[in-house]
Amino acid sequence: MAEYPYPEPVVRITDARELARDLVVIPNQGVQLVPNIGIIGGTHSVLVVETGLGPRNAETVLKFAADYAGDRKLYLTTTHFHPEHAFGAQAFTEFATYLINRAQATDLATKGTAYLDMFAGLGEPVARQLEGVKLATPDVVYDNSYDLDLGGRVVQLRATGRAHSKGDQVITIPDAEVMFTGDLVEAGQFAIFPWFPPHDTDVSGIRWITVMEQLSATAPQVVVPGHGDIGDPQLLADVRNYLQLLRDETWIRRDSAMSKETIIEEVTALMIERHPEWTGREWLEPGISCLCAEHAVDI
Template sequence: MTDEPVTSEPLSDPAVRVSGAEEIAPDLLVIPNHRVALVPNIGVIGGTDAVLVVETGIGTANAEQVLAFASEVAKGRRLYLTTTHFHPEHAFGAQVFAGRATYLVNRAQADDLSTKGAGYLEMFRAFGGHVAHRLDGVQVPTPDVVYDDDACDLDLGGRTVRLRPTGRGHTKGDQVVEVPDAGVLFTGDLAETGQFAIFPWFPPYDTDVSGVRWLTVMDRLAATGPRVVVPGHGDPGGPQVLTDVRDYLRELRDETWRRRDSAMGEAEIVAEVRALLIDRHPEWAGQEWIERGVGCLCAEHAV
């Protein structure tokens, strides 16, 4: 995949804490990530007949906790699992659910798992420490059910959950999870709170992230007006979560393209845009992602 880790900073243990689960609507819980790096927000969505788990956490030990928690919530109801995209902290615990839950994803995400999963497993293991330990014994997951890239309405009994691919954005295979009766939207890493947008821009190994298309996706999602938005990482919030991310992506695009089109070199563009955006958003984490975003947008054109 790549010889260089995403960040050189030591990472804390990416442990999921199921004891912190919060009910944000009837029979709809979120296990929050508590702003711990490489821990996603995880959903447990119930109907009268079945329960859907959204995300696994990174590695088998985290996934075992999530499965045990979901099984307790389900109390005999059928279990389903889905993931918003193929990255390890979201999907690389799915093997634990084999035989216990039906794992279903959109076709583009399944393609990402099969073509890029092994490379990302290698890259994340290279972080060493807690992350490598969490990935001991992990295998790239294989979904049980793959649906074509339109949408999949999953009937949980008295509650229908819509799995909706968004098209290329943060990854090629992004999928959002909508709970229409509760007005809840799980975005995966299309949206975060309290940090700069995550751009997995690793040329020549992975260049599927698209800042231009991501911005289009956020325009569409913002227009749906959900009551609660559960981001991939950070605190859940209202519809402002979506517009904040959209506005940041527009800001990143405009500042990058203004300099690119004036024939500045990429290193100089990175330095100027990074300083500008940190000054505008000094409280946000993930400053290393600004450079990746600039690189991506320097290579992109309007579509």
């Protein structure tokens, strides 16, 4: 990963806004390595989605959530194990029940330390936020699906299977028709492919397309991406269409025995031509490399 050249990755609650009754989002305000964070309430409990990068960001989120919850019970969940989403969970240990899917818990236990070291090496702004991180152990682990009753509101937690990571999950609030996707979906940027061979090759472009087709079929009215502006169902379609195009253009060239270097060069240029306004161009090469590796492989 390249060194982090962006503003300090700090969660700021000043622009927190209500999406629906008793459902608040703290937006990432376009800052890299800051996720969109959710606070979802029911009559007796409140669920927090994502922690922010490291314990200090998580303490900011916890204070906001605790003030919002009042005397209601707190739960925490994270969409996947990557540092800006889950590496602040320790701040919630004495105050909330940490609930995630089993594949994510395995990712956290087996890869967490390596990702901590990798992200800390991105530069001082990131390393500063990761000081003192202790990887938390979840209190409750589920296999494929979990319905969390917050009191008058049930939140659906669903493991999607391997895509952006092995442990992705989405969080849906049916009565509000809102879905939190984590990094399965980004708004206004190219999909993040954590393709880091030989250290981590769990991302799957093929499975990711399948997951996006499944999510699109559920047709939530509001989509909260991992990063970027909150959107509608078109955001799911945009990501699906992009991933399909990336796969098709990569595989057409792979079938012609074109060199990987030329494939990367040509497909990168094409994607930028199609989406010149999108950020995250550094993720094009890993995405193309991942799909090259998946070419003609049974996933």
